[in-house]
Amino acid sequence: MEHTEPRVVDNPEAGRFEITVEEKVVGFAEYRRHGSQISFTHTEIDPAYGGRGLGSTLVRGALDASRAAGLSVLPYCPFVRDYIARHPGYLELVPADRRGRFSLPAGADDSDGESA
Secondary structure (H helix, E strand, O other): OOOOOOEEEEEOOOOEEEEEEOOEEEEEEEEEEEOOEEEEEEEEEOHHHOOOOHHHHHHHHHHHHHHHOOOEEEEOOHHHHHHHHHOHHHHHHOOHHHHHHHOOOOOOOOOOOOOO
């Protein structure tokens, strides 16, 4: 039996990123787009697939896609917020002036000079 890797895909019609295992949707991260910002509101993994790290795989894929699209991230979902807190390489996606709202550090590496 061949085992396929989980895949993360954007389903903009449903307003969510989905993670599939063997072509079955087993979780999602809901979002709302507002111009150049994406707000993550809820993340869910089917309990039958829990404990496999799929939530982290899903959020990493969603954040990577957001970065590639040049979007700022507002992590209203606690799971997404906690993922960013544990993986500071994603902190730059959250606008510096909004990080306090999500209990995220201001970040010492914000020296790229970008302005919104």
